Amino acid sequence: MKVIELHKSVTESNDRDAEKLRRELRQQGVLLINVMSSAGSGKTTLLSRIIRDLGKELRIAVLEADIDAQVDAERIAALGARSIQVHTDGMCHMDAGMTRRGLEEMGLAETDLAFLENIGNLICPAEYDTGAGKKLMILSVPEGDDKPLKYPLMFRESDVLVVTKIDALPYFNFDLEKLVERVHHLNPAIRIYPVSAKTGEGMEALEAWLREAVREWKVPAQL
Amino acid sequence: MHELSIVTHVAETLDEIAAENGITRIGSVTLEIGEVSGIITDYFVDCWDYFKVRHPLLREAVLKLEEIKAVTFCEDCKREYETVKYAKICPYCGSEHTFLVTGNECNIKEIEAETD
Numbered sequence: 001m002k003v004i005e006l007h008k009s010v011t012e013s014n015d016r017d018a019e020k021l022r023r024e025l026r027q028q029g030v031l032l033i034n035v036m037s038s039a040g041s042g043k044t045t046l047l048s049r050i051i052r053d054l055g056k057e058l059r060i061a062v063l064e065a066d067i068d069a070q071v072d073a074e075r076i077a078a079l080g081a082r083s084i085q086v087h088t089d090g091m092c093h094m095d096a097g098m099t100r101r102g103l104e105e106m107g108l109a110e111t112d113l114a115f116l117e118n119i120g121n122l123i124c125p126a127e128y129d130t131g132a133g134k135k136l137m138i139l140s141v142p143e144g145d146d147k148p149l150k151y152p153l154m155f156r157e158s159d160v161l162v163v164t165k166i167d168a169l170p171y172f173n174f175d176l177e178k179l180v181e182r183v184h185h186l187n188p189a190i191r192i193y194p195v196s197a198k199t200g201e202g203m204e205a206l207e208a209w210l211r212e213a214v215r216e217w218k219v220p221a222q223l
Numbered sequence: 224m225h226e227l228s229i230v231t232h233v234a235e236t237l238d239e240i241a242a243e244n245g246i247t248r249i250g251s252v253t254l255e256i257g258e259v260s261g262i263i264t265d266y267f268v269d270c271w272d273y274f275k276v277r278h279p280l281l282r283e284a285v286l287k288l289e290e291i292k293a294v295t296f297c298e299d300c301k302r303e304y305e306t307v308k309y310a311k312i313c314p315y316c317g318s319e320h321t322f323l324v325t326g327n328e329c330n331i332k333e334i335e336a337e338t339d
Contacts, residue, residue, distance in 0.1 A: 010233055
């Protein structure tokens with residue numbers, strides 16, 4: 001037997017697959033957004049609201065990743081958006097290969113904007129590139145304003161932070177200003193949108209960002 | 224955390240390397256694991272043992288793990304310190320402007336293999 005030195009990062013094969021998928025999606029003009037958050041932060045409720053608000057002007061599809069069950073995909077399908085449920089069979093995150101298989105199964109013809117609703121957890125999804133064009137994370141008010149201190153990687157990796165359930169602010173000890181300060185300390189470039197998908201407060205600003213992101217994505221990349 | 228999926232990523236990479244180099248059998252795999260990579264080595268070994276018997280190329284492969292110490296660098300006083308002991312705040316000057324130099328790795332360092 002001979003020794004072969006490799007010095008390869010374990011995530012290298014995934015990073016390569018992710019880059020390839022991102023390039024293909026760009027060519028097809030489909031903006032895939034990786035949506036990450038804890039369980040129960042209101043991912044599906046937020047996406048339902050976005051589909052209701054933007055469904056007439058953008059063709060939206062949702063890839064629902066869960067360890068098991070079908071309920072999320074059923075909620076999205078009820079709104080008329082294309083959706084597919086992906087079961088990771090116990091895996092705590094989506095990687096580029098799983099994302100590709102899910103998208104191929106669902107089909108992306110006539111799609112402008114696709115959401116990948118990642119597994120509910122603030123740790124593992126941050127470490128795996130799925131091939132998405134943008135990363136959006138959700139933090140809900142009941143989870144607390146200290147989460148950037150506990151899960152810094154997720155906040156560092158995301159392009160956008162949506163703070164959900166702001167209609168519940170009066171009932172929680174949640175300091176929005178302090179949160180913004182903590183998050184910007186970790187990631188000065190991140191955009192922060194506080195919203196309530198229930199009352200609609202703040203949705204306009206988030207949806208304006210989404211529209212702009214889709215428009216930009218469709219401009220052919222400068223080579 | 225996600226030990227099993229790391230094992231599958233290692234296997235994928237090794238499959239590619241085996242195909243490129245005409246490797247028929249792998250005797251051992253040496254991984255470098257950073258102290259703060261979040262990988263729990265006990266779980267990792269269990270996942271490896273579970274997976275390898277299901278993956279012909281790795282069936283006989285012995286897993287060797289080498290730990291890489293976590294070291295943080297302070298941008299203000301330009302000194303390095305042990306991450307696990309002091310975390311984000313520099314113990315010398317109290318600065319928060321610090322970054323991790325090593326300790327987050329998960330690399331395939333080398334393998335022992337037989338080729339055609």
